Amino acid sequence: MKERALTIVSIIAALALFVGAPQIVNAYWLGVALQLLSGIALTQSWVAFSGLTGYVSLGHAVFYGAGAYVMALLWQSAALWEILVASGFTAAALALLIGYPALRVRGPYFVILTLGLSELCKYVVIAIEAALESSGRLLFDTPDPVFLYYIMLLLAVLATLLTWGLARSRWGAGLRAIREDETAASTVGVPVTFLKIMAFVLSAFIPGVVGAVWVLRTTFFEPMQLFSPTTSFTIVTMAVIGGSDGAPGPIFGAAFIVILSELLWARAPQFYLVLLGILLISFVLFIPRGIYGQLTALAQRRRA
């Protein structure tokens, strides 16, 4: 009971802090907060599918990139909200297209296939842009950064609620059963293919919108950058480090990585990437439940 109250109080405090941030901090730190919120939104979405089903997607950058591309194409020809929604639906439709063949294979094959398909999409966009003789698209009259910050805050909250709700729902239970043993799951009635594809589609929507917001923020669309697999790697790292079996993990993971990159990126960029690699491997090997999973396990042990 006490723990529950503490959780609620800290959630309200964190929300208040994020809502008030634009009034409190300077532009630089607002940028850091934006990174954090986007990390949370992306990682929550990833966990909603990959964390619960165990199908590790290394292709979520494609949804982010697709959303950004839709924004770059439609900006100033439709209302902001309409384009944001269109970005989300485009990403979701792409997930349906990719998910159908990709979700037939498991384990390392699925990982490689998602990475491959997302790279393929990247080069398709590059080819289209080359055929249109466009070398990057500049976006003019983009919204105020503080406004974009609030959209990102909304996305982070929505993604968190989504994963939180999914993880404790009937659907989430079915996804976890798939993660544990897909054959056994289908034998007791779980429609495995349908649940997997729907979760994949759901987990693509918010990343699409996040990509659209980012391209408004950077005001420049360049496929190599917005479809970069680095985005996928970062999402997976955040999920693995924070914990990927529910909504709290991604918050810890995103905070950890954003803070680490603030401390190290500017000062020792090479060292940062090496450290990231080492951390990822150590967590996979020694703390597979992530920071949050480890904390709850410790708390349970102390109570027992």
Next chain:
Amino acid sequence: MSFLRVENLTCRFGGIVALQDISFSMEKGEILGLMGANGAGKTTLLSLIAGNVAPSAGHILLEGERIDGRSPHRVNGLGVARTFQIVRPFAGMTVLGNVMIGALYGRGRTMSLRHARTQCLEILDEVGLADRRDLPAAALTLAGRKRLEVARALATQPRLLLLDEVLAGLNASEANDALDLIRRLRETRMLSIIIIEHVMKALMRLSHRILVLHDGKKIMDGEPAEVASDPRVIAAYLGEHAHV
């Protein structure tokens, strides 16, 4: 119309013919024992009926409706549930969590987690796992995992229950309790049951009829007494010297 009807069922794995031209039928409420040496094709027959493996030829009809070639979750939705000889628990979930998947997605699927929980607590009580409901499934002994298989299958509210060597690893008194449980389940839930068991005495006592497989072929089916005295069964069972 028979409750379950299997017609000319054949199953090949590459070059191996695991089942060849099997036909039989069973009535509602019947307990059918499956007998046969290791590798005879008993597990494969259950996999075909449950939809885990598609037959190479032949049909399976449940109350006149074809179920062969359908995916396992659809077959389960029509009321067929199986246990796995080599147990397949959802190892990372609790015992209760395992059983709840059956209640949430099986034939009797409920959309409410709370409702599923109540149903599953009763089932765990029935199979004797109530005290271990919050343990991770991975922490159960083999005998416990076999019971979990049964509980998870029951939670789907089947009409036909396929049991694959669920008594293995139990001591004599545990095995007796399990047999009582199976009889009770048949009565209270009006189940039809196909059961594979190596303990011959148990199988003879429990089953209304027994089907004998040997090297993927059906030798015979009949009442337990008939089967026990059949020269073909004795020959297949007594092994080499009967083969001349």
